[in-house]
Every structure is written in C-alpha cells, then in structure tokens.
Amino acid sequence: MAGPIARAVASLLIFIHFFCVFVAMSANFNRSPLQVRVADTLSIYTEPLNLELLAVPYHLTHADEPDVDHRLEILPQGKDPADSANWIVLPAGGVHGSDSSRRYQQIAATLATFGTSPVPSDEAISARLAQSVAENLLHQQGITPQRIRSRRHALQAPENIASGDPRQMDPWDEQVYFRTPYEANLIVNDDGTISVVKVDPEGEVARPVAPAGPAPPAGTP
C-alpha cells in the first residue's frame, strides 16, 4: 500500500467496517434496546452487504418449536383430507440436504410462525403466503388446491425409541409426531384468484382474505 496516509485511511475503514459487523453480529440474539437502535442505524451499511444476521439460527437447535422440521403440504381438490397420502408435500421429490428443500421448509416454518401469532397483521401475512403457494400450484402446475397446511414434525426423544411402544418408536407416526400449527381451506374464485380461510384448531374458521391487492394494514379488524 502506497504510504502512511493510505494506510491510515484503510485502517479507519477497517475499524468502521468491523464495528458495524460486530454490532450486527451481537444483535443476532437477545438484543438490548441499545443494540436494536444501533443496529437499525447501521443497517444502511450492513443490510445491502447482507452483513445483518438478525435471528439467523447459528445455534442450529435449542430444541424449541422453530427448531423442528416443517412440512408444507397441499391437498388437491376432491381428495380426502383424512388420508395423509393424498397431501402433496412440497417440494415434491425434494432431496435431503438440498437448498431447495430447505427453502420450502422455511416457508412452512414462516406459515406456522405467522399463522399462530396473535398479531392480526401476522395472520394476514400467513394468509397472503398461503394464497401465493396455492396460486402457484394452480397457475404453474395445474393443480387445483383444496387445502394447505404447515406441519411440525416433532423430535423423537431417546426415551421414545427405547419405550417399546411401536407408535413412539416410529418417528413417522401421524398421531404422535405431527402437529398442524397452520391449516387453511382454499377457495378458487372465478377469476383464478384464491381465497384463504384459516381453519382454527378448534374448528372455527376465520374471515376470508381478499384474493388480490395489497395486504391489509396492521390493525385492520
């Protein structure tokens, strides 16, 4: 590098860069209000360069609800929802460890997280996402969807394997290991759009989501 001035400038830039990097990293989990504020301010630098690590699960697992496998499943029109073989798991034919499978799992996890959130705007996001997945199947793959769900595949404890109970020992047992945090009926409209009607765990149904247009603003009743 040319001279001391160039080195001084480079040193300053390195210092600023790593200050931003370390703030972004420290804001990954359990953020203080100060960290949130500083990280927000520095996002003008960290966000475009993807240095922001907000809630990226570098811990791999804490065995919490978001740390389990999620499945995105669609039931085609006219099929019996009670038979799990009728549900299409996305991506069809996905390979373990592939980035493609991981992305669908993330969409399923997002559906589950927003779908179970008590915040109304979060529910609107999950409905919009469900609508997009369903419209994609309808328009790009020619499958008319009847229902969509995100399922959590619970983790099998070592005691379950050693329990001697065949259902506990089978990690694919529907009753023991699968939960459905989000499920919605899909209604295909005449104009090719899809309305989403969430099925609550108690069997109640929520208000249909408008088939097109921007998401309703937060706080809309």
Add this chain to the structure above:
Amino acid sequence: MASATSEVSQLPDQVGRSWTRFWFTPSDPLTLCVMRILVGLTALWYHASHTTDLVRWFGPHGILSLRTLASFDRGAWRFSLLDLSEAPGYLWLIHGLGFVVLLAMTAGVFTRTSTILSLLLVLSYVHRAPMITAQFEPVLTMMLLYLCIGPAGAYLSVDSLLRRRKATPSNDSAAGEAQHACLNSSWATVAIRLMQVHVAAFYVLIGLTMLNGDTWWVGDAMWWLIARTESRMVNLTFLHRAPFVFNAWTHLVVLVNLTFPLLVWNRSARPIMLVLAALMWGSLALVTGLVSYCAIMFIASLAFVTPETMCRLGRRFQPSKPAAAAN
C-alpha cells in the same frame, strides 16, 4: 522506573507497528486465489440450486411474487436485480448471465470485475427473498465481498495464464523470483486478514448462540439434530443407547467453536484446529443436512492456511518467500 515509563511511552508505537504489520505487510495472494476457486464453486452451487425453482419462486404467480413480498418487511436497503421484473424471460436471462459471471470468477477471467459482479448477483438473490435465506448466505456474501478487495486472480486463473504468455519468456531464475515477488501485495494481506477476523467472529457468534440455550449446556443438542427426521442425511438414532457419545459430540462442537477463534492464530495449533473444524463441519453436514453452510464455513476457515502450506499441499506452484504477514 525509567525503563517502565519508556516502555509505556513506546506502547502506542508498538501497537501501531503491530497493526500495520498485521494488516498491511505485503503477502503472497495464493491463499486468496484458492479461496476464489472454492468460494466460486460454492456460489455456483448456490446459484444452480435456484434453477429448478426460479420461476416457481420469483415468476408470475410465484410463491414469493413481488405482490406477496409487499406483505413482508424486507428492510429499506435491499436492492435486487430480480425486483425489476417477474417475466420468466428476464429471470432466465439474469440466471443465465449469473452462471457466466460465476464461472468467470471461478476460472479467473477478468477476475476483479467478475468477482464484483458475482457479489452483486448473489446479493440480488439474497435480497429478492431474504425470508428463504439462512446461515449459509451471510457467510457466502462475506467471502465474496473480501475477494473483491484483493488480487484474487494472481494465480490459478485465466488472467494469470494470459499475463504469463504476454510476458517475455525467461529462464533466468532471478528474473522469475523478482516477478514472483512482485505478486506480493498489501491488498492480498488486507483481504485475507478481513476474512480471518470475520470468520473468527462467526465462530464466536456460533459458540455464544449455542450456549444461549440449555441443550448445548446439558449435552443433548446433537441428539435433537439427529432427531430431525426430515433434514438429516444419515440416521444416527441408534446412538440413543449411547448418550455419552452425543453428549461428548455436543460439548466438542461448542469447544471447537469457542477455541477456534483463539487458537487458530497460533502456528502450532492451527493444523489441529483446522482438522477439528473439518471433522466438526463434516459431521454437522451429515446430521443437519445443511451441506452448503457447513461447506462454506470450512472453506472460510481455510483462510488461515498460509500460502506456503498451500504450495506444499498443491506441489504445483513455486514456493514463495516466507510472508510474515500471513503467519
């Protein structure tokens, strides 16, 4: 007393000299060039992973169409080339050009330009749909960013091949040595140091976030990863009979993550830490199914391998002069 005062007064100078030596002593860019190839291959893998789902995710009626994305808070400073249109033709054009750019970077064709374009390309995919990114993408973009800074095409590249052909052929060893010394660069040191510090920080982050939960403390985190039926690549549930094994495995993962950023700077401990990192990331890839992430973390860890070691491993390139900065 006087000598103590003098030592204190010299401390700022010593710190300044150490800082300058650490960041700016010219070094051989071979490590950077090897990183360019490995990161380029990983970026190609990432890019190729979008091929089957490109229109399904981003096209008209895509799962993450621009209309759907309007519902999410993507942040104010994210720019993506894929935001400009949803037309399948446009998406395929960008995707195809992306392959050309990434291949050019990996092969070292117009290296600086193709590396910058590769960074912009990968960032475009990341920013188009940040909700389907995970641990892998921030490490990949970090590596690409630092590759833009240094002379990553000095070796093992089409650029260097063409440069050698253009140069006057000479069998004079002194001339060859002088030419080789000319490749030593402060920018190579800056780029590789940025990688090293950032990678070390990633290890600290991973270790600390692990210890933020009980599972890594009590030693059963590896079991809960093994128990993820749909993600894992190998079924190791037979280990339920040997809790000590997954306990030890869990503690070892935490230990490696917390000690790597400290010990990897030590020349004697470095090979051990790199072997441990290889074993850790290899085993995590099999258990978690996060192959890309584990691969890029191991590749990033190779930023600590000195050019001399690279030479010895490769045995195809002339050994360079010892570069103090890279040690």
